[in-house]
Amino acid sequence: MKVTFLGTSGAVPTTVRNPSGLLVEREGDRLLFDCGEGTQRQMMRYGTGFDIEHIFLTHMHGDHIFGLPGLTQTWDFQDREKPLAIHAPTGTRSRVEQLLSATGQSPSYPIRVTQVSAGDVVLDCEEYEVRAIQNNHRTNAVGYALVEDDRKGEFDREKAEKELGIPPGPKYSKLHDGTAIEHDGRTIQPEEVVGSPRTGRRLVYTGDTRPTDGIVDASTDADLLVHDGTFGKEHRERALNTAHSTAREAAQVADDAGVKRLALTHISTRYTGRVAELESEAAERFDGTLFVADDGMQVTVPYPDSDREFAIERLD
Template sequence: MNVELYFLGTGAGMPSKERNVTSIMLGMLAERGVYWMFDCGEGTQHQILRAPVKIGKLEKLFITHLHGDHLYGLPGLMSSRSYQGGDTPFTIYGPKGVREFVETALRVSDSHLGYQTTIVELEPGWEGVVFEDDQFVVSAAPLVHRIESFGYRIAEKPQKGKLDAEKLKALGLSSGPLFGRIKKGEDVELPDGTKLKAEKFIGPMIPGRILTILGDTQPCGHAVSLAKDADVLVHEATFAEHRKELAVMYDHSTAMDAAKTAQAAGAGTLILTHISSRYQGDEAEHLQEEARTIHEQTYLAHDHFRFDIPSRTP
């Protein structure tokens, strides 16, 4: 399954010429045909106009916290989704207060949506599963920030191994319904009485991928637990290490804080985002350099940065 991260906005606090405020798309087009979004800062729908994504295919939105640079783009996005043919159900997850924000904005602006909207609010300090189906489990836990801020862990469930079609063909069988039954894990009996055990023709289970996207936070235990063994960790890096005192003052992280969290969690790839506007051009690259002194597999996100999350091997 093709899973891709697409960064619509990577700035902190307020937009700059180089970076819009926070929003990330998770594309799952190959199998589900939808997008999930994480945060929706002001101007997000404008960023989408320059991105290969469609609002109409947006299925879920996960809000990490209620600061404006993560939230102010939501009313416009919801209205545009309706105008652009989005008629399927849309679910918003976020801290307590997101319902009041959405309902007030839509009521005051007299906006009418052509689709069903469900809002799931997370109570302060809430920890656990927020969504689960036969493919994914999404968990959340509180972080350490000036207001209630959550991180999300998206875990793909293990997938069945691949059918060894060549092994079946070696028995003189041709592809068809029988192959399909075995692929489903069903034992079959051939006309001559030969019994085929499905498990002998199916490869080992394929482990699911794990993606962790954190809201604004100081280093904390939940950041590490949410990122445990993650293939990809998306972590804020608002400041460089020499501004550590500001990071502590405003409940943010430095690039090195993010790298230490990735290391402690045993995460694979670390992607830095939520970059302060004080770091422009080459200055921003310094954040990546700092983090790589601790966690080598680190990337600095920029607006319209794409990252594929490859399937795990058995």
């Protein structure tokens, strides 16, 4: 799973930070979370690809949606035919539709706008699902959790072949799929050669929010939590008044949830050149892997049982 940060600024862009956008690539599926102004150019710049069927909006503030008209129009110019689904919080469908038709023209390909509430399974795929989660902002808003299904346990090929005398072939597949087989006059149960199910990955993207119990619950043991970290502790009152989080508060959520890694995003322009302060404050509450996300940063999230390492790459 690769996570590319397309936009990591707060409400106002800077010369190095675009408004909010996050692209997740999982086994060939590309999912876009939020679409701030200039998102399509960021996608080109960082080579993420444009083959997207689902866009997940956390809320309708401009820095999270103003990239939609341009991106959908570009797809129209490219003669897109594939349907697009845009998921947005309950009560916002008409506003999304008005934004898409702001130029007076509608794309020639089908666009479906769905409304979601915390607790909804927004996207249900064969190996994973995307759920809307509770957050707390100044408007109708949700976060999202991408949760993979458990995977099959590892197949002990050596035991099957050498101890049980089962030659490689269709019987291996049946056992791995959970079906008992007959071999040399005895019944072989799957658990004799197949280990326990292996945990899938969990990615949580909060959008703009105060810390909430719902985020803690949704982020339990998450492999990566991408949390609003707009302010430092010096602006805690402003965080309260604007329904954002400080870096320290985001770190407390990460600690309470037992996440493996925390990425702070939606960084206020006040901290241009000072993001080390946010990391330092967060480190006081969370001792796992921690970083302030930058535009063009791409992280690779391995399976929990994988020998591969969590990796951070800068694409520019």
